[in-house]
Amino acid sequence: MFHGWFSKVFVCGQCLLSTAAFIFAFCFRYNGSLPNGDRGRRKSRFALCKRTKANGVKPSTVHVACTPQAAKAISNKDQHSISYTLSRAQTVVVEYTHDANTDMFQVDSETNELLDGSLIDLCGATLLWRTAEGLSHTPTVKHLEALRQEINAARPQCPVGFNTLAFPSMKRKEVVDEKQPWVYLNCGHVHGYHNWGNKEERDGKDRECPMCRSRGPYVPLWLGCEAGFYVDAGPPTHAFSPCGHVCSEKTVAYWSQIPLPHGTHTFHAACPFCAQQLMGEQGYIRLIFQGPVD
Numbered sequence: 001m002f003h004g005w006f007s008k009v010f011v012c013g014q015c016l017l018s019t020a021a022f023i024f025a026f027c028f029r030y031n032g033s034l035p036n037g038d039r040g041r042r043k044s045r046f047a048l049c050k051r052t053k054a055n056g057v058k059p060s061t062v063h064v065a066c067t068p069q070a071a072k073a074i075s076n077k078d079q080h081s082i083s084y085t086l087s088r089a090q091t092v093v094v095e096y097t098h099d100a101n102t103d104m105f106q107v108d109s110e111t112n113e114l115l116d117g118s119l120i121d122l123c124g125a126t127l128l129w130r131t132a133e134g135l136s137h138t139p140t141v142k143h144l145e146a147l148r149q150e151i152n153a154a155r156p157q158c159p160v161g162f163n164t165l166a167f168p169s170m171k172r173k174e175v176v177d178e179k180q181p182w183v184y185l186n187c188g189h190v191h192g193y194h195n196w197g198n199k200e201e202r203d204g205k206d207r208e209c210p211m212c213r214s215r216g217p218y219v220p221l222w223l224g225c226e227a228g229f230y231v232d233a234g235p236p237t238h239a240f241s242p243c244g245h246v247c248s249e250k251t252v253a254y255w256s257q258i259p260l261p262h263g264t265h266t267f268h269a270a271c272p273f274c275a276q277q278l279m280g281e282q283g284y285i286r287l288i289f290q291g292p293v294d
Contacts, residue, residue, distance in 0.1 A: 056102030063093040121261045128272070130228050139233040141225075145170065147236055148223055156181065156289040158192030160210055164292070165192050167246075170225045181289075184209040185241045186216030188285040193220070219244040221287070222273075224251070229272040239287055240271040241280045247273075252284035 057080050080096035116134035120127040139147070152166040168177040181190050189211045196210050207218035221239055224230070224247040234248030240255075256278055259267035269278045278284070 054098075054100050054102060056099040057096040058099040058102070059094050060097040061095040063095075064090075119258075119260070126261055126275070128228060135228065137232060138227050138230040141170075141227060143233060144223065144225065144227060151236065151289075154289070155292045156190060157292050158194065159189075159290045160194045160196050161192050163192050165190070165289075167221070167223055170223060176220050181221045182218060183221055183239060183244060183285070183287060184214065184216055184218055185244075185280065185285055186214045187212050188239075188288045190221070190287055190289045217242050221246050223247075224273045226273060229255070237287055238284050240273075240276075240278060240284050241282075242278075243271045243274050243276045245271050245273040246287065249286070256283035 082094050082096070084092040084094075086092060116129065116131040118129040120129060148167050148170065156165045157163065158165060164179065165181045166177070166179040168175070168180060176193075178193075180193065182193050183190050184207065187209050189209050191210075205217055206215045208215050219242060221244045223236060224245045230247060230251050231254045232248055232250045234250055236246045236248060238249045238252040239246045240252055255272055256269050258269060260270045260275070262268050262270070262277070269283055270276060271278060
């Protein structure tokens with residue numbers, strides 16, 4: 001699990017970052033990179049590190065009435081201050097001074113501290129705030145690639161076509177491969193793509209699993225490539241429903257309990273790799289692979 005609390009943070013001010021931390025922000029919906037690749041300032045993740053010289057500020061003197069000192073603080077261009085008008089007769093002015101222990105970045109929130117796992121809602125774009133310490137418990141890109149190769153080395157097979165299945169390279173996103181694993185979302189049985197039990201013309205998108213005869217959506221499986229969304233480095237044994245993104249059991253269980261902003265008034269649990277709303281009783285399934293017959 002994440003070390004720290006997880007909350008919904010909305011834009012309104014400036015965020016202070018402890019100079020002792022390295023912070024990473026990950027964009028939801030993009031599974032490791034933007035559709036056309038990360039270029040320049042257009043990225044799916046951002047790293048914020050300690051500044052050479054701290055530029056943070058902190059509250060100092062508070063003026064409850066509009067005194068000459070308060071008026072001087074407001075008019076001073078070199079003095080940070082915020083004034084609050086409580087009524088026609090009462091104004092509060094807060095002076096700010098330099099803080100040598102914090103860095104200030106243009107990532108806004110209602111709080112002065114963002115802990116590992118905090119959510120930032122930027123008017124429709126949701127960011128996940130991760131620290132270096134938090135990321136130390138997640139897999140690296142090389143580890144994810146090793147897990148992909150380990151699954152493929154086990155030679156899972158389609159129980160209908162008896163062909164060997166394989167997760168494609170993580171660089172080939174959203175391109176369905178002929179060896180791509182597919183799953184029946186109601187039961188978790190993994191197959192290759194086939195037309196057995198296809199009654200789409202009569203029954204819509206639901207398909208009947210040839211292993212257990214349960215009916216439900218039949219979708220391709222995709223490895224979750226953004227390591228920042230993982231909560232541990234466990235094997236990819238589960239998949240989100242209905243998108244089919246695969247990751248560890250603890251990761252799917254965690255995100256299925258986190259309400260993410262949807263529009264301006266509602267929240268719902270969603271897959272962090274594609275931001276699609278989760279469906280079903282749990283929002284995820286355990287994958288059941290069939291081993292080779294030889």
